[in-house]
Amino acid sequence: ETGVTQTPRHLVMGMTNKKSLKCEQHLGHNAMYWYKQSAKKPLELMFVYSLEERVENNSVPSRFSPECPNSSHLFLHLHTLQPEDSALYLCASSQEGVGQPQHFGDGTRLSIL
């Protein structure tokens, strides 16, 4: 495996379900990110993990909970989601530091029933 891998690629869940999205990077990077991509809107940054330390994004609802057990793996735990949370969730990684490009996975397409 190379680059950034996200699983599952597609997920359909009810509002009361609990599920997790997984991201793995094979680039030797030390920072990882979660983004939300909705139609007609720019990518929205949700969470940043730099050197395995989480940088809080206070605008993200608590029904989204990230976890970064090591520099290669990132999870997004989902609980009691709303229909407006349906979107493409993208994971990215980079070397920590200003000016470093981020490399993205192909995302998880999430649909909330």
Next chain:
Amino acid sequence: EDQVTQSPEALRLQEGESSSLNCSYTVSGLRGLFWYRQDPGKGPEFLFTLYSAGEEKEKERLKATLTKKESFLHITAPKPEDSATYLCAVHSRYSNSGYALNFGKGTSLLVTP
């Protein structure tokens, strides 16, 4: 507040018809401007980073340029396989401890034979 505006929103070109995409930005101290390409159902693919006004980068039919207020992505003699959404982003301060990418909404490019 840092802002990124891309124009046009959509662009349709004939094969071989050269054109340019625009990315205007306002940021307090540019630390990197990034261009990405995104195909349907895929994550953004990194193309270029530009750091200072006057800088240019090239890759096949694409050339990115940067001024103090905007960046252009020039597409020379495009082919149908260049059809994609092109995203522009700047590195913005995300918190006291880090930076993350601030994206525009993108330009959807369609190249017809």
